[in-house]
Amino acid sequence: MPTNSIIDISHHNGTRLRFDKAKAAGIAGVIQKSTQGESYVDATFKSNRKAVLLADLLFGAYHFGTGANGVSQAQHFLNTVQPDENTVVVLDFEDNPTGSSMTLEEARAFVTHIHDKLGRWPGFYSGHTIKRALGTSVDPILKNCWFWLAQYGPTAVVPPCWSKWTMWQYTDGGVGPAPHSVDGIGPCDRDYYVGTDAQLRTWWGK
Numbered sequence: 005m006p007t008n009s010i011i012d013i014s015h016h017n018g019t020r021l022r023f024d025k026a027k028a029a030g031i032a033g034v035i036q037k038s039t040q041g042e043s044y045v046d047a048t049f050k051s052n053r054k055a056v057l058l059a060d061l062l063f064g065a066y067h068f069g070t071g072a073n074g075v076s077q078a079q080h081f082l083n084t085v086q087p088d089e090n091t092v093v094v095l096d097f098e099d100n101p102t103g104s105s106m107t108l109e110e111a112r113a114f115v116t117h118i119h120d121k122l123g124r125w126p127g128f129y130s131g132h133t134i135k136r137a138l139g140t141s142v143d144p145i146l147k148n149c150w151f152w153l154a155q156y157g158p159t160a161v162v163p164p165c166w167s168k169w170t171m172w173q174y175t176d177g178g179v180g181p182a183p184h185s186v187d188g189i190g191p192c193d194r195d196y197y198v199g200t201d202a203q204l205r206t207w208w209g210k
Contacts, residue, residue: 007204010195015048017192023059025188032201033062035092039081040068062208064092071104074113082121090209094127097134108137112145125149135163156180172196
């Protein structure tokens with residue numbers, strides 16, 4: 005039975021977040037935007053990471069990929085986050101509204117570099133972007149990543165590259181099925197994990 009106990013956030017969620025209230029409301033894990041491209045760092049990353057961990061919540065970080073060298077983006081992400089074994093790491097692969105978008109080749113380079121450095125594949129977050137890019141084909145590199153589906157509808161449709169979703173972002177806090185909001189956070193991106201809460205805690209970051 006999937007558990008609805010994960011949120012993902014960025015500077016768009018503001019600076020007055022109460023992760024203690026979110027935990028009391030049933031949230032178990034928070035995935036924060038950390039970096040974008042080869043140099044950008046989300047302004048709320050450091051403070052939110054500290055607050056999430058102080059609230060005794062699971063912490064993860066994601067990188068928004070852009071049309072630039074995949075390895076240098078991965079290095080920037082790792083240098084900023086410095087993830088330990090308890091940190092979920094994710095590549096956000098979607099259309100870039102402010103510049104060039106990441107290509108499949110750049111995405112492969114990014115996830116391969118993460119695997120080489122951490123000994124594990126990152127999560128791969130995407131929705132219509134990866135469905136459009138791959139169609140019905142299976143990518144030999146990207147298929148190694150666990151899949152985080154972005155789809156704001158009642159039914160999850162996973163592209164053929166993966167056999168299932170591990171996480172499913174079902175709402176952006178406005179569009180998609182309810183519930184949309186979390187106490188202490190407000191309307192936000194909310195995500196299912198494919199297993200139970202206990203399984204989530206065992207799986208997280210490993």
